[in-house]
Amino acid sequence: MTIPAPQQPDRPAGWVSTGLSWQDGRAVLGAAHGARVHERAVEPGAEVGWLLGGPRRCTGAWLAGATERTPCPHHAVIDPDAAATQCPACQSVDRGLALARDQILDDGRTYLLYxxxxxxxxxxxxxxxxxxxxSRLLEQGALAYAFTARGGLPAVRRAELTVAASGLARERYKSRLKADHWWxxxxxxxxxxxxxxxxxQAHRLLDGHAVELLADRPVVDHVERYGLAGGAPEVYRExxxxxxxAVVAGRLRPPIGxxxxxxxxxxxxxxxxDTRRLTGWTLTAVSGRPSEGLVLQERVRPPEPDTQEALF
Structure with missing residues (x-):
């Protein structure tokens, strides 16, 4: 389903969304204008309205040793529907992507296995x-978690691979699959x-690894924080x-990841x-306008998993 967007005049470049992140236990939406950054807390119950201006642009990169994001020097345009929010040049120098791709073997920091x-x-x-x-657990939408081990990057990465190889846990799940379990x-x-x-069980697998095993860290639960104690809406549009x-508007519920x-x-x-879709668009605050110009998919609460054992 598509809601047609009104015609808009050309607009000068403004604040470009850098997406949602969690900092010190609270969710914030970020926007950048060159090297300047503005962040706004996501407050449940607040009325918001964002008018999107194009084209959608690369959000730059986090460089090694930097304390803030470096703007894209090319002001590169990216596909409106792309999952990636960076141009190839910024992807190639981004610290977070390099860590995820095992291109950084050790950066001197202490890491936690979860x-x-x-x-x-x-x-x-x-x-x-x-x-x-x-923050990373909140950004992923983890319903609950437990820190399991501590050490330098090489040792914790080896521990992660050991646990994943055992079949106890996987290294990643798709966003859609996570959302289907909100109920x-x-x-x-x-x-x-x-x-x-x-x-x-993970501690038994990691016996002899060069990591500190964390047996006394409490299990942390995020279900109440995400507003999911009673489940997500039965029917909604994504x-x-x-x-x-396009205009994205409405009253906010608690963020989920x-x-x-x-x-x-x-x-x-x-x-x-999914606020990653906002990333790279120029945002202008508007009020009193309905959501429009959006491609929407009808969604309903997924059926309960069939747990009945097969008879044959």
Whole structure:
């Protein structure tokens, strides 16, 4: 389904969205104008409206040793529907991508190995820099997690590979699969038991590894923080495409990782926005305007997993 966008005059370059991140336990939406950066806290219950201006542009890169993002020197245009938010040149020098691709073997920082729970049967193993706290877990939308080991990057990466190779947990899950488990996450005691037992199993696998095993770190639960104690909306529409002149508006629900539910003033049901789609668009604040110019997909709560054992 497509909502047609109104015609818009040409607009000068302005604040370009750098997406949603979690900092010190709170979600913030960032925007950059050259080297200047502005961040706004995502407050549940707040009314928001963003007019998107194109073209969609590369958001630059985090360089090794830098404390802030470096703007793209080419002002490169990227595909409106692309998952990547950087041009090839910025991707090639980005510190985070280099770490993910094992192109940086050691950066001198201390890392934490974690086990994250995204729903029944969805256990993930990963690592994050200790200085980031639980920001990476919040950004991924982890429903609960447990820090499992601590050490330098080479040792923690080897521990991550060991746990993944055992089949105990996987290194990644697709965003759609995570979202399908927002309704069937059990209760907090169950999540705590699953993660506590998984951590004990991981520790047995990591016996002899050059990492500090963390047995006394508490299991942290995010279900209440994400507003998912009662589940996500039964029926909603997901933003599947954005374009120049589109408007994204509504009343915010608590963010879930990098996703936002926005209740619509016309009562048409909430919209689900993956904020990574905003990244690279020039944003102008507007008020009193409905969402328009969006490609939407109808969504309903997924059916409960069939747990009945086969008879034959």
């Amino acid at each position: 086990l994250a729970w995204f729903g029944e049967g969805l256990l993930k193993v990963g690592l994050t820099a200790e200085q980031r706290g639980d 069937s996450h059990g209760d907090a005691p169950h999540r705590r038991t699953v993660l506590t037992e998984a951590r004990a 933003v599947a495409g954005l374009a120049d002149g 990098k996703h936002l539910f926005l209740d619509q003033a016309d009562g048409s049901g909430p919209l689900l926005l």
